[in-house]
Amino acid sequence: LGLSFFLSIQEKVSAQNDTPLWAKETPEQKTKRMQWWTHDRFGMFIHWGIYALPARHEWVKNRERISDEAYQTYFNHFNPDLYNPEEWAAKAKAAGVKYVVITTKHHDGFCLWDSKYTDFKVTNTPYKKDLIRPFVEAFRNAGIQIGFYYSLIDWHHPDFPYDRMHPNAPQTKEERVKANEKRDLKKYQQYMKDQLTELLTQYGQIDELFLDFSYPGEEGKGHEDWDAEGLLKVIRKLQPQILVDNRLDLDDTTWGWDFVTPEQFMPQEWPTVNGVRVPWETCQTFSGSWGYYRDEYTWKSPHQLVVMLIETVSKGGNLLLNVGPTARGVFDDRADERLSAIGRWMKFHSRSIYGCTQAPDDFKVPQNCFLTYNPETKRLYIHVLEWPFKSLNLPGYKGRIKYAQLLNDDSEIQFRTQAVKGSHTTESTGEDDVILSLPVERPDVEVPVIELILN
Ligand code: GLC
Numbered sequence: 001l002g003l004s005f006f007l008s009i010q011e012k013v014s015a016q017n018d019t020p021l022w023a024k025e026t027p028e029q030k031t032k033r034m035q036w037w038t039h040d041r042f043g044m045f046i047h048w049g050i051y052a053l054p055a056r057h058e059w060v061k062n063r064e065r066i067s068d069e070a071y072q073t074y075f076n077h078f079n080p081d082l083y084n085p086e087e088w089a090a091k092a093k094a095a096g097v098k099y100v101v102i103t104t105k106h107h108d109g110f111c112l113w114d115s116k117y118t119d120f121k122v123t124n125t126p127y128k129k130d131l132i133r134p135f136v137e138a139f140r141n142a143g144i145q146i147g148f149y150y151s152l153i154d155w156h157h158p159d160f161p162y163d164r165m166h167p168n169a170p171q172t173k174e175e176r177v178k179a180n181e182k183r184d185l186k187k188y189q190q191y192m193k194d195q196l197t198e199l200l201t202q203y204g205q206i207d208e209l210f211l212d213f214s215y216p217g218e219e220g221k222g223h224e225d226w227d228a229e230g231l232l233k234v235i236r237k238l239q240p241q242i243l244v245d246n247r248l249d250l251d252d253t254t255w256g257w258d259f260v261t262p263e264q265f266m267p268q269e270w271p272t273v274n275g276v277r278v279p280w281e282t283c284q285t286f287s288g289s290w291g292y293y294r295d296e297y298t299w300k301s302p303h304q305l306v307v308m309l310i311e312t313v314s315k316g317g318n319l320l321l322n323v324g325p326t327a328r329g330v331f332d333d334r335a336d337e338r339l340s341a342i343g344r345w346m347k348f349h350s351r352s353i354y355g356c357t358q359a360p361d362d363f364k365v366p367q368n369c370f371l372t373y374n375p376e377t378k379r380l381y382i383h384v385l386e387w388p389f390k391s392l393n394l395p396g397y398k399g400r401i402k403y404a405q406l407l408n409d410d411s412e413i414q415f416r417t418q419a420v421k422g423s424h425t426t427e428s429t430g431e432d433d434v435i436l437s438l439p440v441e442r443p444d445v446e447v448p449v450i451e452l453i454l455n
Pocket of ligand 1: 047058059212213263283290
């Protein structure tokens with residue numbers, strides 16, 4: 001009876017109380033593992049692949065039920081001649097982005113690296129070269145942490161069973177069941193393990209892994225279909241420090257995910273699991289699509305995007321903001337404009353984002369504002385969405401403020417506790433309120449921020 005027997009007993013025992021041995025970690029260890037991420041707050045998502053050619057959403061194969069043969073056209077024409085990841089990294093950095101997550105493979109199954117387990121990869125397109133290695137190098141050189149998105153779904157792999165979402169599935173359930181007899185899910189599970197092993201061994205340290213996604217239920221896919229536990233075990237073994245999203249359908253466990261991932265809407269408040277606030281990262285698009293979509297015109301304004309970043313951090317979360325580069329390999333003008341605007345704001349206000357989180361509950365939120373708070377420096381940031389004239393009332397802040405300034409220029413903001421008394425003033429305050437004396441002219445920035453240095 002050697003060590004391995006002992007370990008296998010251990011594994012069984014701990015499985016009974018839910019956590020496999022290899023996934024054991026104290027809450028303190030987890031907090032420490034996630035520290036860079038909860039500090040950095042702002043990441044860039046990049047959705048890129050051959051769907052940039054049709055330029056009609058990354059789900060185009062599904063939406064238009066495009067056959068493998070027809071979809072191959074895009075593969076045959078993929079040649080991003082202007083691809084320059086240094087330029088991407090420079091733009092990301094200027095926008096204040098601290099980490100990046102790129103689609104190594106999306107649902108269509110196309111791989112952006114030279115995987116030895118498939119032919120459906122960039123090195124077989126007219127472009128011929130691996131896209132991921134230069135990408136990783138460029139972003140790492142810019143001081144940006146690296147994340148990979150990897151689609152669990154695969155509409156190209158011959159062993160991925162037809163289901164309710166597969167664009168090329170036969171029409172009737174009977175036909176699907178029949179066709180699936182030739183599809184070996186076990187082989188597909190191994191394919192994912194092999195590919196993730198490539199991704200997690202050939203590119204140095206990978207900081208985040210975004211697996212996408214589960215849809216359990218009838219003719220869907222969930223943790224058993226993925227062998228989610230087996231997959232995660234491989235991942236953690238190869239990159240113990242990596243942060244993994246919650247889309248493996250292991251939400252019911254405490255160990256099968258690091259953060260939750262609401263997308264395309266803003267949570268009302270800090271998301272909780274069993275009543276406890278959990279780490280969260282919301283991914284959002286500039287327009288409605290993740291992949292480059294030429295004719296999509298519902299683009300969010302720079303103001304909406306800056307507010308989105310602030311609101312996310314004010315609720316203790318991270319924002320992963322998506323760019324969908326074109327098939328030539330560049331960010332289009334609409335994306336560039338927005339990134340520059342965010343960068344202009346971040347240049348002067350990143351102090352209210354990095355290292356910040358939701359303010360303690362005993363700081364009431366002033367009217368038309370969002371609050372963020374840096375627990376280390378003990379500074380409170382008031383993001384003023386609608387600039388009032390002359391004064392801003394801070395309810396119950398009396399005795400708590402040492403100094404106040406505008407963040408964009410470190411110019412002093414004077415404050416008082418007494419309302420101005422005069423026959424025509426209506427200014428009224430509670431006993432414990434503080435009134436900030438603001439310039440009438442709104443600072444010329446996307447969202448002005450007041451920094452309070454607390455007692
Ligand atoms: C959804 C979509 C996918 C996109 C992802 C980003 O899951 O299927 O196209 O990549 O959201 O989180």
